[in-house]
Amino acid sequence: MALILVTGAAGGLGHHTANALADEGHDVVVHVRNQARLTGTDVGGGRWKGVIVGDLAQPDEIRSAARQAREFGRFDAVIHNAGVLHSPDVLTVNTIAPYLLTVLMDKPARLVYLSSSMHRTGSTDLRRLTAGTVSYDDSKLWVTTLALAFASRWEGTTSHAVDPGWVPTRMGGAAAPDDLAAGHRTQAWLATHHDVTPATGGYWYHQQTQAAHPAARDEAFQARLLHALENRTGTPPD
Template sequence: MARLFITGSSTGLGLMTAALLAEKGHAVVLHARNDERAKAAMAALPAAHAVVEGDVSTIRATMRLAEKANRHGPYDAVIHNVAVGYREPQRIETGDGLPHVFAVNTLAPFILTALIERPKRLVYLSSGLHRNASADLDDITWEKRRWDGTEAYSESKLHDVLLAFAFARYWPDVLSNALEPGWVPTRMGGPAATDDLDQAHRTQAWLAVSDDPAAVGTAGYFYHMQPREVHADARNHPRQDRLIEICERLSGLKLDLR
């Protein structure tokens, strides 16, 4: 059986994915933002192997979370599920002076990937909105543009695909893929969402543990366990490299490419 770490797994799709994997006998390590959420997550899923706490909105806190997660590893797979949505009406700054959406949705997955002991598989949650995003990385932290919460979210979900494909290229011994769960009625998606909630968590679990031929490839993008069209610039190697360089500069981390 596999050992897995799932970020943002105290509620929503993360917890649903964890429950599905635990039901199949896998050892699942949950992640919650604080102690209250951690207790609630363990109460909701007593079969979980452990839960680690950590805020991923700041660089230092995300680094501490990676350290805590490593105590329960190594992992067969890490699922980068944590995210904030598209409803932020203004550019909310974190303690590092970065937009909250970028810090949680883009920089945190980079930091955790860089610092958690390298797993066999990486899974990044994106969104169908990524296909409408600008791939221009010149103002990635929204210092020059007028804030647009939907666009900032869409860009961050494109960044997640760029990260997945970059790590697939850098680390050929790791299966690194991305997916969209669909617009589903979770706390983030809202009650008007129209996709099937029962299907939304299955692709990430499948990519994390399945031996199906389609699940053991790398640099794939999926929806409901089927390949799906990806942003035209997602497979652009220079753009992937530039995003990695930006994340390295902002976080102060240098990625190990060995």
Template sequence: MKILVTGSTTGIGFLTARKLIENGNDVYLHARNKEKAIYLKNKLPQAKNVLIGDLGKRSEVIRLSKEINKLGQLNTIIHNAGVYSSNNELIFKVNVLAPYIMSSLIRIPKKIIFTSSNMHLGASLVIDQIEKDTDYSSSKLQVLLLAKSIARLHKNTIVTTVDPGWVPTRMGGSQATDSLIQGYSTQVYLATLNNNAASGKYFYHLKETNYDVRVDNIDLQNKFLEKMYKITKLKI
């Protein structure tokens, strides 16, 4: 299968990509800049290619989306890239805006996997202020809201969302208590799963799990999509 993993330089993204390559898939990687792309290609030489784009910069997200479309029809996109920061505007740009723009511009694949977190539960969501008031927890709620919206609008695409857990990566830190293997196993499993019944579901360690039910509200989904269109002038 032809699969793209964003944010695959380190951590969950890297481990997911490596396992998918080991399983015989054609995997395309993503790095923020040329230096990281060279490092990544050396670490995973079996990858088909490494695409470059800073997801915090809209112009680069658009260029990256065009490069992805040149690859032809993908089987799966795994939106793994994300940042944890005190800079709310950066969090919104990387964690929410980038996957929204990519979802608007990229030829819809057969499967889309988004990465959320259990920190989304009960997170603040003031749609009119999301450009400046999106902290990490709120960004992960918005990611799930985006996934639910795409699953509703594109019935022929299997759209799933994963909570990898608190794992010992650069972002999670050395004190994290969840299994690193379990952290990426769900993405690997879902990347090649052909089961339409899974679309719209939220997974943790290979099983469906509870999520914030606000994301099932179609009126809220539409308000979110309208706000994103107002920001980007792009539609899903």
């Protein structure tokens, strides 16, 4: 069985993903912004291998979350699920947090990053990163780019991006048309199965590869984004 970290697991897709993995017998560590959001059954029933607490809108707490994660040793898989939609924190939560957690933690065997079909209308203008004018679409293009940039960066680590669809969670809203179960199935599958093609660098929707924004596969843009994030955080990608 695998040791797996799921960020943003207090509710929504993250909680469903963590539950599905635990039901399969995996050792699941959940990250939450506030431990009070976990139910008593979750915390006291031995369902989780552990709980990591940190507000991913706060750089110091992102670093704290990485330190907490390192105490568990090397994960088999990390699912970067945490995200926000209508918030001034879209850059920090959706892009900077996955970047920092990735480069500060021990490298897992598998990395999975939650993207969105809306990444296709994101901007490649990285001046937005320093100007504070980042949209949700931008943040999802950039985290998709990170996923594909990391796909060949470290020996022994694979990396994928997943579009879970527009699903009826607190973020997606009750009227969202996509299937909630299908929304978490792909990331759980990528975190635990070996018979995945491509083995790394895929952009997935419901266990099928899709075309990502061309910039996400552009090595020059990948390098520019990594450089911009290093400058913003003071933390290099290696």
